[in-house]
Amino acid sequence: MSYQNPTNINVQIEKAIGILKNGGIIAFPTDTVYCLAARYDSIESLKRIYEIKQRPHSLALPVMVADKEQIGQVVAYLSDMALSFIHKYMPGPITLIMPRGKYVNDIITNGKETVAVRIPEHKMTIDLIEGTGVPLAGTSANISGMPSNISAENVVKQLGNEVDLVIDGGECPIGIVSTIVDVTGEFPVILREGAITRSELEIFYEGIK
Known part of the structure; x- marks a missing residue:
């Protein structure tokens, strides 16, 4: 594993993009928590993510895209409900x-x-997705069942040499996992309450479950 401290973020990003393009796995900060990710179209890399995290295969991997336009690469269609949340x-x-x-x-x-899709509000994350040229599939950079990490130091301690590169981009600004909402049914359903609270979502969308 290579561990990159924050002395030159641009150098770190370029190195990470090269690793991702070649089917590697990296850990990096997002707006919520540190993420472990690979190209969404690299099957062997995605298998490695499950192994590194000791994650049950019954749990799907979220997909991160750079912008609203890129959502179209990974979803079949966008309902009016989905568009309102987007x-x-x-x-x-x-x-x-x-x-x-x-x-x-x-x-x-x-x-x-169904597929879980997210657009992180974090410049480094977006730079990585755009530089790789395809969406990234990933999940929190921690052993499954353990608390999510908000610092690179803790990622290194937990995942050790299993990851091809860990970027130290400082602590994640929010530090709480994302909220997950299913928008495939008649009404939206909150599957996990995270940084966006249930009370806020209930104000936004009447009838949310």
Whole structure:
């Protein structure tokens, strides 16, 4: 593993992009917590993420995109409900469950017909996605079942040499996991309350479950 301290962020990002393009796995900060990610179309890399995290394959991997336009690469269609949440909360600490697109592999969705999508509000994360040229699939950079990490130091302690590169971009500004909302049904359903609270979502969308 290579551990990069924050002396030159641009150098770190360029190195990370090269690793991602070649099918590697990196850990880096987002707006919420540190993330462990790879190209969404690199099957072997995605298998490694599950191994590194000791994550059950029954748990799907969220997909991160750089902007609202890139969502179209990973979802089949956008409902009016989905669009309302996208316009209100993306980029930001929300993950939306939407119908998966045809290019999303089963390993990401655990064979389900839905995919979890997020646009982090974090410049480094967006630079990595844009530089790689494809969405990234990933999850929090920690052993499954353990608390999420908000610093690179803790990622290194927990994951050791399993990751190809850990970027130290400082502590994550929010420090709380994203809120997950399923927007595939008649009404939106909160699957996990995180940085965006249930009370805020209830004000935004009447009838949310």
